[in-house]
Amino acid sequence: MGGNGKQRSWKISFHRHSSQPKPGIQREPPKEFICPVSGSLMADPVIVSSGQTFERVSVQACTDLGFVPVLSDGSRPDFAAVIPNLAIKSTIINWCDAGGVEHPRAPDYGSVEKIVRASMGAREEELGSGIGVSEKELLKGVADKPPVNFSHAATELGHRQNYLYSSSEESVIVAASPLTPLPLATRPSCYSSSSSSSEIVTDETLTLGPNSSEEEEFVSKMKSLEVHEQEEGVISLRKLTRTKEETRVSLCTTRLLSALRPLMTSRYAVVQTNAVAAVVNLSLEKANKVRLVRSGIVPPLVDVLKGGFAESQEHAAGALFSLALEDDNKTAIGVLGALQPLLHALRSESERTRLDSALALYHLSLVQSNRVKLVKLGAVPTLLTLFRSGNMAGRVILVLCNFAACAEGRSAMLDANAVECLVGMLRGNELDSEATRENCVAALYSLSYGSLRFRGLAKEAKAVEVLREVEERGTERAREKAKRMLQMLRAREGEEEEVDWEEILESGGLSRTRYRVGGGGAKNLYAANSTEF
Structure with a gap:
């Protein structure tokens, strides 16, 4: 008692x-x-x-x-x-x-x-509202990425040459953290083409200049029931927005876009191609990117990418890539159904369509929700197959690096035997540049980050000798990552490793349950279950 x-x-x-x-x-x-x-x-x-x-x-x-x-x-x-x-x-x-x-x-x-x-x-x-919105405000979401400087007028009329800036892919480097998105500054490769055969330059096209009735003229022609007037309208709009950069923002109005949208899926090749190309030109201005997506431009771009004319598909892929550069558009573009057509376009006969689709997927896969959707669409096996074939390896590995930075992507890549694929490409010296090799090592390193499966798969792929060569001859970043992976792989079997459980929990490798770490109290109960098996 x-x-x-x-x-x-x-x-x-x-x-x-x-x-x-x-x-x-x-x-x-x-x-x-x-x-x-x-x-x-x-x-x-x-x-x-x-x-x-x-x-x-x-x-x-x-x-x-x-x-x-x-x-x-x-x-x-x-x-x-x-x-x-x-x-x-x-x-x-x-x-x-x-x-x-x-x-x-x-x-x-x-x-x-x-x-x-x-x-x-x-x-x-x-x-x-479009009033008083500065480009600086619109670009705050991508402040950590290099600025993108487009020069459509010069490249559209010039010889089809470079697909990247003069810095080339060699300037694409992997950030120090395995979870930090890769910085990349590019432009749609459709800008590198010569003048389109569907772009008929008339005297009227060349003489149009900025004036108060400009929008009215374009809208009137594009809404006409006569196909030849529709052609004149979209050709003039395409030419003007390419040669006069200052008109891009002023012409990107709700009324004009409303008239332009239906013509993007026209059954007439000249109308469709020039309408989509005009969207590409308008998307060059940073202040237009969000406005274009909100106007409903993405669904017709997706339709063109699925079944439009070949040249229109090139421009549609370029437009989606250009719009995906803006952080505020990434989720919306994924929700509006662009991911699967872009994934399919990686096998297009047109090189420009393939290249711009790959870069669009890279930027879109910086967002977790899009990565999850792409994993469900079976993107990982497709990308690994393309990477193994050497087709666009430099760009495909960038997308794979994004997948390797999240739990769902790592799991899908490990299931698809990505470790053997990546090690095999490094062993065969089949990669086209040192930057691509470095990104390949970075993808392997991200797969090893918090994964309890990686060691076994790496040993099966005989990764030690490949990583040893990278440690000796690779770039500074690649050597450091290879060194860390080798330290893990060389650990004696049965030897208890030091594990940062918090890091593993955050990487998605473990899920919380009642597992006591050390001698702490109830606050130190975590899980020892791996979600990667």
């Missing part, structure tokens, strides 16, 4: 302690305890690549929707990787205990998704 009485007294005392705040304890949580996205006290705080702390569910919702919020200090976070912020989590719990505040619970994904969508809607209203 005495023992029970003491226990009852202790329970009462504990309850009173937890419900009564200590004198001087702050009842309002400090600002650093609040998630910048959900606005609630964080239950599962994580640090993102750029250093800020968010609720984990908020990061997931933003990533799934392809949204990058603007924080109170004007900066934008980088969600490429997340690490649990155990220090702030412990501090929040201690603050709650001291103040008699209930421990926070992770918010429901649906509620956070609504908050994110509301923020996206507010930004769309701001940008959609």
Whole structure:
């Protein structure tokens, strides 16, 4: 009885302690305890690549929707990787205990998704007005990527030469972190063509200049029931937006795009080709990229890519690539059905269609939701087959690197025997440039990141001798990655490795359950289950 009485007294005392705040304890949580996205006290705080702390569910919702919020200090976070912020989590719990505040619970994904969508809607209203929106504001989402400088007028009329900037693919380097997207600055290869045979240059085309009735003239001709007037309208629009860059923004209006859209799927080759080419020209201006997608341009581009005329398909692939350069468009383009046609276009007879489709897929696969869709569409085996054949290896490996940076992509690549494929390409010295070899090593390194399967597959592929050669003769970044992989592969069987469980959990290699690490208390319960098998 005495023992029970003491226990009852202790329970009462504990309850009173937890419900009564200590004198001087702050009842309002400090600002650093609040998630910048959900606005609630964080239950599962994580640090993102750029250093800020968010609720984990908020990061997931933003990533799934392809949204990058603007924080109170004007900066934008980088969600490429997340690490649990155990220090702030412990501090929040201690603050709650001291103040008699209930421990926070992770918010429901649906509620956070609504908050994110509301923020996206507010930004769309701001940008959609088209008034006072600077190019700098539109490009904040891609500030970490090199600027893209298009010169359509020069290349459209010139000889079909380079598909990349003068820096060439050799300038494409792998970022230090295996989870950081690869920087790449390119332009659609359709800009490198000579004048199209479908572009009939008339005197009227050459004499059109900027004036107040310009839009009215184009709209009138493009809405005409006479095919020859439609041809004149789209040819003039294509020519003017190529030779007079200053007209691209002024002509990218809702009314003109509304008249242009139906002509993109015209049954007449000249009309269709020039209409799609005009969209490519309009997309060159950064301020037009978001506006074009919101106007409904993507569905007809997808239709052209599926079954349009050959030259129209080249321009459609180039337009999708150009629009995909804008971060705010990436998720929308994936949702509107462009991923599967772009994947199919990698086998097109036209080299320009293949190259621009590959680069469009690279930029679109920077978004997690698009990577998941592409995995479900069977993109990984297709890409590995193309890479093994050497067809566009330099560009295909860029897309594979994006897949290797996420759990779903790693799992699909390991299932598709990507380790043997990548090792085989390195062994055979079949890759066309040192940059491609470096990216191939980077893809292998990303596959090894948090994967419990990689060691066995690498040993089966006899990767040690290949990685040893890379360590001796590769670039600095490739040597460092090869060295780390060799250290793991050379570990004696049965020897316990040092494992950063938090890193593995975040990489998707393990899922949380009741697994005790060390001698800690209940806060140190994690999972030992691999999702990669």
